[in-house]
């Protein structure tokens with residue numbers, strides 16, 4: 001059992017007066033350790049350390065800053081299995097899912113290694129006779145990120161590698177529910193020799209976030225979590241004059257056309273609905289079957305859902321782990337009850353599913369509703385659990401209309417063999433991440449990641465070139481000699 005400490009100015013420090021939260025393995029109930037719940041005092045210390053490190057760090061040539069990240073990438077590869085197992089232990093997802101997410105995290109470190117090229121400015125000679133104009137990108141100071149429980153290793157890597165590669169210094173506030181894997185990666189960053197104060201970790205919850213939002217020494221905040229908190233972070237950070245990118249929740253629709261390759265579609269959609277126990281911002285949630293796709297799709301999805309094996313993700317042959325906590329399980333079950341009350345047909349009920357070997361695990365079996373309407377609670381709110389809603393529309397236009405009605409706009413997919421239908425879909429839907437015959441439309445590190453409407457508050461998204469934009473100022477110099 002481990003008691004975590006903050007990482008400030010290159011040292012692991014015990015917070016002065018913090019409360020602690022006990023953490024358990026969501027599959028087994030085994031005690032994992034304790035995380036401190038820091039407050040304004042610890043945030044102030046971290047900001048002071050990050051500010052002190054900034055002036056020197058920004059002078060380190062980008063190519064030399066990148067070398068620390070090359071080293072970190074090497075260490076993350078070396079410790080790959082340990083990081084993935086830590087993700088499974090604290091979050092509950094299966095080891096395969098954890099491995100996939102750690103790989104995605106490493107890809108961000110790899111991409112940030114290209115910072116000498118990514119960070120270049122531009123020049124134009126003779127903007128007027130004898131006058132030249134250029135812009136250079138400069139870091140802004142101290143940035144912070146606040147991250148969610150569902151991808152403990154990956155999501156923090158969407159932010160801090162880019163922020164420090166561009167010459168800023170950083171404070172990470174990981175989810176207090178899953179702080180072990182991000183801490184392990186920061187231990188590796190320490191081993192890679194990243195100088196003291198460049199990267200800091202403050203563990204905690206709401207109090208720590210509020211202190212970060214209000215601190216005048218922080219230039220900007222990157223946030224990922226639920227929509228209500230994303231909106232609050234966006235408004236508060238803006239009120240305090242900060243840059244902010246706040247990624248929120250989702251309700252992703254998957255349209256299936258009658259001409260779809262049904263075998264492939266069902267395999268992909270099932271993975272999208274039930275992978276990571278539905279706790280993915282890109283998870284399919286509402287399956288919209290058009291015309292004759294409806295019956296075969298519903299029957300096959302149901303059969304696939306029934307075949308999934310629940311269990312502890314570190315054990316072999318497990319397809320689906322638990323949800324993250326008892327509290328989250330209650331929330332998911334309350335949505336199942338709401339669906340039943342609203343009159344949707346409960347085709348498969350996972351509420352009382354048990355895993356004999358792990359009676360203390362927070363398991364929810366795959367659950368399938370049919371006849372879900374957009375105005376039902378389960379048709380419009382994010383459930384974030386292994387609960388699929390199936391609905392039937394007449395054609396593509398009606399499917400698109402349903403997507404457009406949603407208050408969220410993170411991701412959506414279409415399954416079809418018609419290029420025309422796919423083109424129509426991608427052209428018309430106002431959703432930012434689109435899959436065509438892909439169940440989980442996850443942009444890789446070199447593309448922007450984030451939604452619109454209620455799923456995203458801000459303008460510059462996570463990773464890709466947007467990251468470089470977010471973490472730098474473009475300074476324009478106009479010269480005449």
Ligand code: NAD
Nearest residue numbers: 147148149174175205206209225226229247248249250281
């Ligand atoms: P959450 O909003 O409860 O917590 C996220 C972070 O905010 C945590 O670090 C937490 O400590 C902090 N926080 C929580 N409540 C707060 C408050 N009132 N004031 C200040 N800070 C607060 O989210 P979660 O349950 O950890 O994560 C799941 C959510 O994240 C889902 O809604 C999911 O869709 C979303 N998510 C979105 C993306 C995306 O790319 N859009 C990616 C992953 C997860």
